[in-house]
């Protein structure tokens with residue numbers, strides 16, 4: 295007799311294709327982008343260099359980087375009809391829905407007419423996404439129509455400038471740079487896989503990215519940075535955090551910002567962003583959120599052997615820079631867009647439609663039942 299128990303493997307451990315973009319490994323020491331170790335990239339690179347690396351397969355030389363930064367700067371403006379759409383979206387909308395609509399609307403206005411345009415469209419989204427989310431945020435929350443065409447040298451600096459209405463400090467722009475590098479690429483994660491599935495039908499790049507934004511929105515993926523913040527912000531002391539956390543574990547609740555589908559021992563991005571969160575905590579004189587976060591980390595390891603993933607210490611780091619919680623996951627979008635687009639290019643280069651099989655667990659063949667005979 296057939297086993298009709300539904301299975302939910304999540305395709306774990308199965309190879310779904312090949313990539314030259316990223317290795318992840320399981321132990322927490324194998325994360326590389328095109329062969330470059332994440333620690334080296336976070337320490338030495340600019341996010342724009344990493345974007346170039348992912349898109350073009352090599353690190354840019356100085357002349358190429360200067361030209362690329364200048365190009366991105368020139369692409370930050372938004373068409374009037376896109377601004378008009380953003381102005382219609384209410385302040386209480388989910389910002390990831392705003393991102394999804396923004397990406398989709400851009401695709402209507404600046405449609406990819408053929409794959410030869412894929413690099414131009416990717417650059418445009420990379421430059422314009424911080425403008426889209428901040429234009430909406432500042433209009434709906436502060437009632438101002440911001441000029442999105444700033445002269446900032448970096449994507450992270452541009453984002454913070456639009457959000458806060460003044461140029462970011464060098465220090466905050468540096469933290470954003472590191473954060474954007476850490477979030478840029480991660481092999482066949484759910485949102486990237488979404489983008490690749492869409493690309494495999496030979497769809498346009500805006501559709502691939504719009505779908506990927508929808509996948510990243512969920513709290514089991516990119517939405518975890520916001521969910522982690524929502525969890526820790528109520529706790530006043532490490533002792534309260536430990537008490538509440540133990541209760542959550544007892545009730546078998548998922549703790550956001552912990553665990554990983556691939557890593558088994560640690561997520562290498564955590565130690566890097568944690569270090570920056572600590573420096574920011576010292577800078578703003580925090581005596582609550584960082585100690586609470588550290589206690590949560592220690593209890594999760596002690597009780598469950600679960601470690602922080604990339605999202606957990608991003609929550610406090612972003613908070614210390616005055617970024618509203620609801621914009622955390624959209625920042626992830628502004629970064630991961632590079633990985634998504636690079637994967638779309640790669641999928642298109644060697645394409646076969648992605649179409650796995652399913653194990654059928656439904657009823658055996660049945661005769662047609664006329665409507666009058668149904669219960």
Ligand SMILES: CC(=O)SCCNC(=O)CCNC(=O)[C@H](O)C(C)(C)COP(=O)(O)OP(=O)(O)OC[C@H]1O[C@@H](n2cnc3c(N)ncnc32)[C@H](O)[C@@H]1OP(=O)(O)O
Pocket residue numbers: 513514515516518547548549550551552553554555556600603604605
């Ligand atoms: C940038 C990123 O997208 S990183 C991921 C961000 N997501 C989160 O932080 C959400 C919280 N974490 C999770 O939900 C999961 O760890 C995921 C979705 C990331 C990975 O899911 P899976 O691969 O299914 O996890 P895994 O197989 O390692 O789980 C093993 C066990 O640990 C438990 N577990 C895993 N993560 C957590 C967690 N965060 N809190 C509590 N228990 C957990 C699982 O429920 C499972 O228990 P069970 O065997 O009793 O069912």
Ligand SMILES: O=C([O-])CC(=O)C(=O)O
Pocket residue numbers: 477479480482483484555556603604
């Ligand atoms: O790889 C994953 O499954 C999730 C993740 O950490 C990421 O996308 O950065």
